[in-house]
Amino acid sequence: MNRINIIGSGLAGLSAALTLAENGMSCRLISPMPSERAQSVMAEGGINAALDTMGENDSAEQHFEDTMKGGVFLADPNAVWGLCSDAPAIVNRLCDLGAALRMQGSSPVLRNFGGQKKKRTAYAKSSTGKILMTALIDAVRKYEVSGLVERYANHRLEELIIESSQCRGVKIKNIRNGDIIPLTGAVLLAVGGMNSLFPGLTTGTVINTGDVTAEAFFKGAELYNLEFIQYHPTTVSVPEKRCLISEAARGEGGRLFVMRNGEPWYFMEDKYPEYGNLSPRDVVSREIELVKKESGCGNSVYLDMTKLDSNVWKNKLSDLRDECIELLGKDPAAEPIEVSPGIHYFMGGIGVDEKHRTNIKGLYAAGECACQYHGANRLGGNSMLGAVYGGRIAALTAMEENRQEQQPEEKTDIIKGDGCPVMTESSISAEAAGILKDSLGIFRSEEKLTKALAELSALYENESDPVMKKRLLLGRAVLLSASERRESRGAHTRTDYPDRNDREFRKTTVALYKDGNVVVSMRDIPVKRGQADEISDRDKEKKV
Amino acid sequence: MKYLIEIKRRRSEKDEPYFQTFEYETELESATAAAALAELNRRKPLRDINGAECERIVWECSCMQKKCGACAMVINGRPQLACAAVLNEQKGSKIKIEPLSKFPVIADLYVDRSIMFEALRQIGAWLDEEKRAGDKNNELLYEASRCLQCGCCLEVCPNFYSGGDFSGMAALVPVSRLLEELDGKQSRSLRKQYGKHIYNGCGKSLACRNICPAGIDIEKLMVNSNSVMLWKHLFKK
Ligand SMILES: Cc1cc2nc3c(=O)[nH]c(=O)nc-3n(C[C@H](O)[C@H](O)[C@H](O)COP(=O)(O)OP(=O)(O)OC[C@H]3O[C@@H](n4cnc5c(N)ncnc54)[C@H](O)[C@@H]3O)c2cc1C
Numbered sequence: 001m002n003r004i005n006i007i008g009s010g011l012a013g014l015s016a017a018l019t020l021a022e023n024g025m026s027c028r029l030i031s032p033m034p035s036e037r038a039q040s041v042m043a044e045g046g047i048n049a050a051l052d053t054m055g056e057n058d059s060a061e062q063h064f065e066d067t068m069k070g071g072v073f074l075a076d077p078n079a080v081w082g083l084c085s086d087a088p089a090i091v092n093r094l095c096d097l098g099a100a101l102r103m104q105g106s107s108p109v110l111r112n113f114g115g116q117k118k119k120r121t122a123y124a125k126s127s128t129g130k131i132l133m134t135a136l137i138d139a140v141r142k143y144e145v146s147g148l149v150e151r152y153a154n155h156r157l158e159e160l161i162i163e164s165s166q167c168r169g170v171k172i173k174n175i176r177n178g179d180i181i182p183l184t185g186a187v188l189l190a191v192g193g194m195n196s197l198f199p200g201l202t203t204g205t206v207i208n209t210g211d212v213t214a215e216a217f218f219k220g221a222e223l224y225n226l227e228f229i230q231y232h233p234t235t236v237s238v239p240e241k242r243c244l245i246s247e248a249a250r251g252e253g254g255r256l257f258v259m260r261n262g263e264p265w266y267f268m269e270d271k272y273p274e275y276g277n278l279s280p281r282d283v284v285s286r287e288i289e290l291v292k293k294e295s296g297c298g299n300s301v302y303l304d305m306t307k308l309d310s311n312v313w314k315n316k317l318s319d320l321r322d323e324c325i326e327l328l329g330k331d332p333a334a335e336p337i338e339v340s341p342g343i344h345y346f347m348g349g350i351g352v353d354e355k356h357r358t359n360i361k362g363l364y365a366a367g368e369c370a371c372q373y374h375g376a377n378r379l380g381g382n383s384m385l386g387a388v389y390g391g392r393i394a395a396l397t398a399m400e401e402n403r404q405e406q407q408p409e410e411k412t413d414i415i416k417g418d419g420c421p422v423m424t425e426s427s428i429s430a431e432a433a434g435i436l437k438d439s440l441g442i443f444r445s446e447e448k449l450t451k452a453l454a455e456l457s458a459l460y461e462n463e464s465d466p467v468m469k470k471r472l473l474l475g476r477a478v479l480l481s482a483s484e485r486r487e488s489r490g491a492h493t494r495t496d497y498p499d500r501n502d503r504e505f506r507k508t509t510v511a512l513y514k515d516g517n518v519v520v521s522m523r524d525i526p527v528k529r530g531q532a533d534e535i536s537d538r539d540k541e542k543k544v
Numbered sequence: 545m546k547y548l549i550e551i552k553r554r555r556s557e558k559d560e561p562y563f564q565t566f567e568y569e570t571e572l573e574s575a576t577a578a579a580a581l582a583e584l585n586r587r588k589p590l591r592d593i594n595g596a597e598c599e600r601i602v603w604e605c606s607c608m609q610k611k612c613g614a615c616a617m618v619i620n621g622r623p624q625l626a627c628a629a630v631l632n633e634q635k636g637s638k639i640k641i642e643p644l645s646k647f648p649v650i651a652d653l654y655v656d657r658s659i660m661f662e663a664l665r666q667i668g669a670w671l672d673e674e675k676r677a678g679d680k681n682n683e684l685l686y687e688a689s690r691c692l693q694c695g696c697c698l699e700v701c702p703n704f705y706s707g708g709d710f711s712g713m714a715a716l717v718p719v720s721r722l723l724e725e726l727d728g729k730q731s732r733s734l735r736k737q738y739g740k741h742i743y744n745g746c747g748k749s750l751a752c753r754n755i756c757p758a759g760i761d762i763e764k765l766m767v768n769s770n771s772v773m774l775w776k777h778l779f780k781k
């Protein structure tokens with residue numbers, strides 16, 4: 001039997017498993033913890049689709065334009081068009097699976113989100129991820145019982161089996177007893193972001209280490225656009241991590257200000273009258289750092305939600321309010337909350353084409369671990385959409401390419417572990433983390449990146465633990481990608497190259513591990529089918 | 545602030561449990577039990593208060609923000625999420641941490657909660673046909689979608705034990721979404737399973753009510769599901 005091995009059981013993994021099962025194809029769904037613990041359950045503000053239920057004349061075309069523009073024209077336009085034109089069907093399907101999104105009659109209510117002028121974000125208070133995950137977990141459970149989906153809920157990927165540039169399977173490890181199980185068949189990676197490189201600085205989970213991405217890189221997979229790391233403008237520091245204050249806070253009327261000469265200055269509204277507080281995240285994060293340095297301004301930026309209507313608190317943001325009270329001991333309805341940017345999303349990752357194929361045959365990737373749809377900066381609400389849609393496309397491609405394929409016989413000779421639970425450090429060392437933190441902040445420069453690269457390479461040479469070594473290798477790839485992009489675009493701001501340079505850099509950054517070296521090159525972005533591209537894009541940009 | 549963290553440890557289910565105490569100092573007022581465990585595990589080497597070198601503490605965590613249920617354990621006698629257990633809100637500066645007791649221990653604070661997931665499979669917790677959630681009962685469906693599968697409610701439930709027929713509140717909550725949405729044949733079979741695995745075993749004392757770290761309105765879901773099972777289904781079309 002041709003079974004697809006899905007690694008990761010968040011939105012992307014579940015969506016892939018459901019797609020395969022509904023098409024009668026069996027799969028394994030492998031993750032170190034059950035789906036209930038995946039980062040996807042943390043997603044708050046919502047999922048985008050031009051459903052146009054709010055009477056604003058929204059359309060897939062406008063969703064496409066906002067996504068391309070938000071990503072500063074680095075995403076593959078054909079893939080983005082697929083995403084945006086399918087989005088209404090995707091969200092409708094989630095509703096049909098019984099997802100308890102906020103509804104009016106039988107259509108989802110939509111809210112405003114950053115970088116989009118139309119209301120386009122379907123939501124369930126600020127627990128949208130949890131509500132979508134519940135619906136998908138239940139839907140997949142049916143196939144777990146029928147046998148089409150085989151769950152390995154306490155296993156992690158240990159090794160990709162690649163023979164003559166083709167992925168033949170995986171070795172997975174039972175984290176409860178150390179057993180190693182080899183599995184044959186095509187592999188679909190849905191393992192989330194690379195949080196282990198930035199301990200304590202991300203809003204996500206410690207389970208998403210990026211180890212699988214590092215292993216894929218080590219085995220020859222191309223990684224794209226690694227330098228684009230999203231700093232979410234409104235996060236707060238809590239023990240061991242950054243905690244997100246959802247963009248929904250601003251979508252529902254929250255305003256950012258800094259104290260200037262004793263008065264609150266609503267700088268986003270002043271500087272960016274068009275999108276104001278709901279400008280794309282890269283813009284807001286950069287401005288937060290910049291205004292703190294302006295004359296007369298204090299060193300703290302606040303999110304003011306005190307003027308929100310009591311109905312908004314009750315019906316739309318009650319959970320966000322509870323969370324602030326619990327985590328910060330502050331009621332956002334009564335006082336402004338001090339916020340600062342924190343690492344929230346990795347636009348870059350495992351390189352895939354429009355059909356979610358990597359450069360290695362039989363290896364697919366989807367969700368946050370893959371680089372697709374978001375270009376240089378992701379719009380809020382597009383990531384869950386990208387995960388569900390991408391998981392589906394990857395599964396359809398894997399199915400198409402592997403249904404007929406003659407596979408080597410499954411041999412499941414398990415290598416016995418020592419019976420003890422597997423304990424791995426959740427992140428790189430404090431020293432390595434310090435190097436990445438200092439060089440990969442919101443503002444970057446050649447000087448810092450070059451120094452960081454040398455320091456990290458030295459740590460790499462001295463590292464003996466294979467998992468840690470691969471993480472450092474991944475870190476080197478991020479640094480080199482950031483150093484090679486000598487322009488400023490989206491989430492990548494270079495103090496030494498402050499301008500956008502389309503001629504040289506409206507390209508995908510491709511990192512490859514070859515003959516023991518990390519090599520980075522720039523590759524052309526596909527042209528939108530049936531459209532003369534570039535010029536029209538730049539015209540659109542000018543109008544903004 | 546200085547805390548003494550006493551942890552119940554064992555290498556595996558077969559080994560005898562024992563307690564080990566660690567000193568943990570922090571300036572953070574909001575430091576949680578999870579932050580303490582994470583910090584202890586970063587120590588190289590990790591030593592207890594007697595200076596003896598110890599193995600790293602085995603425990604589960606993921607979101608560190610009370611959204612995933614991974615870190616449920618018994619802290620000062622109360623089942624709760626370690627990442628929500630603020631140390632200076634506990635009684636005294638001595639903190640006792642034990643694994644949930646209703647599940648087999650894998651090691652230290654890491655327990656095997658697979659029976660919870662197995663229960664949902666056994667009950668048949670899914671929608672056979674597509675069923676759109678409307679606005680009518682949105683709040684109830686939302687509430688029923690929030691269960692973390694953490695197991696805290698099972699810890700305090702006098703009627704739940706591993707291997708028994710009764711699946712407890714951790715099954716009731718997700719199943720109540722489906723009971724509310726379904727009609728027809730699947731509703732009949734789900735009602736039957738609900739009776740067998742949930743309704744019949746539950747003493748309805750609501751000992752589990754104030755334990756849920758997600759703050760789910762358990763009583764409302766229970767009342768609704770019980771009435772769907774007993775009579776409300778007659779009025780559904
Ligand atoms: C606080 C927060 C709020 C957010 N809000 C929004 C929002 O409002 N809208 C939006 O669109 N996006 C939002 N996002 C982003 C979005 O949640 C994620 O990008 C998306 O859920 C990713 O889904 P995924 O399936 O790719 O990965 P995940 O859900 O992260 O799943 C990864 C899976 O891989 C598994 N895994 C990890 N390592 C291994 C390994 N070594 N071996 C095997 N399995 C492994 C994990 O256990 C997990 O099952 C938010 C993110 C955060 C952190």
Ligand code: SF4
Pocket residue numbers: 700701702703704712713745746747748749750751752753
């Ligand atoms: S009401 Fe009582 S018997 Fe029923 S689940 Fe709660 S604690 Fe257990």
Ligand code: SF4
Pocket residue numbers: 613690691692693694695696697698713714717755756757758759760
């Ligand atoms: S009902 Fe509450 S306590 Fe019980 S498993 Fe669900 S989230 Fe945990």
Ligand code: FES
Pocket residue numbers: 578604605606607608609610611612613614615616625626627628
């Ligand atoms: S780590 Fe997720 S609930 Fe504590």
